[in-house]
Amino acid sequence: MALAWVMHQPAVTAPIVGTIKPHHLADAVAATELKLSTEELTRLEQHYTTRPASGF
Numbered sequence: 001m002a003l004a005w006v007m008h009q010p011a012v013t014a015p016i017v018g019t020i021k022p023h024h025l026a027d028a029v030a031a032t033e034l035k036l037s038t039e040e041l042t043r044l045e046q047h048y049t050t051r052p053a054s055g056f
Helices: 002-007 022-031 038-045
Strands: none
Touching (some): 002 022
């Protein structure tokens, strides 16, 4: 779900996926097929608070 959400963000052009277990890779590939509705995206983002980048 998290990877599907990232892939729906217009600023993200290439999400980086790292895994060491084959089933995690299968889950990541399956996320490419998950289409989130506007309502689902809104519900996922309703508690999100943007923060400035740090450490750069």
